[in-house]
Amino acid sequence: MSISTATPERAKRHPRLSIVIPLYQELDNLEPLLTRVHEGLAAYRGDWELICVDDGSRDGTGARLRELAADWGPHVRVIQLRRNFGQTAAMQAGLDAARGELIATLDGDLQNDPADIPRMVDELLERDLDLLQGWRRRRQDALLLRRIPSRLANALIGRVTGVALHDYGCSLKIYRAEVIHEVRLLGEMHRFIPVWVASVTDPERIGETEVHHQPRRFGASKYGISRTFRVLLDLLAAFFFLRFGARPGHFFGSIGLFFGLLGGSMMAHLLVVKFVLGESIGQRPLLFTAILFLVVAIQFLTTGVLAELMMRTFYATGTHSPHRIRWQSDPESARWRPPR
Known part of the structure; x- marks a missing residue:
């Protein structure tokens, strides 16, 4: 044809x-x-x-x-x-x-x-x-x-x-x-x-x-x-x-850190309420929300680590590369420069 x-x-x-x-x-x-x-x-x-x-x-x-x-x-x-x-x-x-x-x-x-x-x-x-x-x-x-x-x-x-x-x-x-x-x-x-x-x-x-x-x-x-x-x-x-695409850990990690900071801040506030003010926090909705945010943060962070491992394994096979070359000099004609 x-x-x-x-x-x-x-x-x-x-x-x-x-x-x-x-x-x-x-x-x-x-x-x-x-x-x-x-x-x-x-x-x-x-x-x-x-x-x-x-x-x-x-x-x-x-x-x-x-x-x-x-x-x-x-x-x-x-x-x-x-x-x-x-x-x-x-x-x-x-x-x-x-x-x-x-x-x-x-x-x-x-x-x-x-x-x-x-x-x-x-x-x-x-x-x-x-x-x-x-x-x-x-x-x-x-x-x-x-x-x-x-x-x-x-x-x-x-x-x-x-x-x-x-x-x-x-x-x-x-x-x-x-x-x-x-x-x-x-x-x-x-x-x-x-x-x-x-x-x-x-x-x-x-x-x-x-x-x-x-x-x-x-x-x-x-x-x-x-x-x-x-x-x-x-x-x-x-x-x-x-x-x-080449750094999925940054994507999932950023989300995990965001929820982790929120959950951590809530927990810090509840610690002050519990041990400084002496109030009960066991039935407060904020406690359950803080726990939820911390669990979500751990999930996103671990997902980011796994995604990074998969991506590094993907590129380590040698069949794919995170970069693309448009043009390069002919390696066959390249020569080492001798010392002076």
Whole structure:
């Protein structure tokens, strides 16, 4: 299977590009989607491939994808998951299969415009970024159900994580493959990809640009109001791993010390009441509250110690590192400096 044909002159000018599209129950969108991708990438000055991931659709999406791939050529690759694993898993499957130096992702509902991809590649290279996020400034969705909640969520995510972007929910993104392959997408992490990328590269190397957005023509949205609660839980997980991923003891220890200080202060006050003022404290609610706070403090402190041990064991295996190297000199050509 080969990446799309491009003349030698075009191939020299741009890196090889993999386009990953996760799909679920999008049968009616498939044919116009592939047509628009080929039209949008017609002017791309380099080789490219299209990877369509069928996330266990039951409407014939997978079979139709295979037919269209045979019509368009071997640069269109199809991955079918055995069942519906979710958008994050489908996206990770596509990222694992991608062979390009750059990777673009977009939704399969025809709301993202593939024609934006060549311009975004140029901008990513010109600005020397590791991730370029699309910004649907003129979003064609319902105001109350989609746009207002999205704006509130984007503001909250930016404030909590420190990675300020206007539109985290836009699937149209361009990545450097070497960076996104450092991130493993699990659960429903696709909503916070810029945050997870910021854990392996400088947030300054994450940018955004305006992209076109169109109303959905076929099919139905797979998102409901229930995702609001999942976003809050995912945000908590993203905050923890971004700030305390390599030092979880600081997170749990800070909470433990806070409750320990409260409980200790309460106990000190009750000791004064008992032995200085001579009053009974056995039935005072403050005593039970102080005991509760001290027990909670011990639990959080011990959890922090265990988390530190697990993290140190994790990094001691040698397969993972708490830091990432962008570039280094060739060790084979390095020489020791002799003494003078």
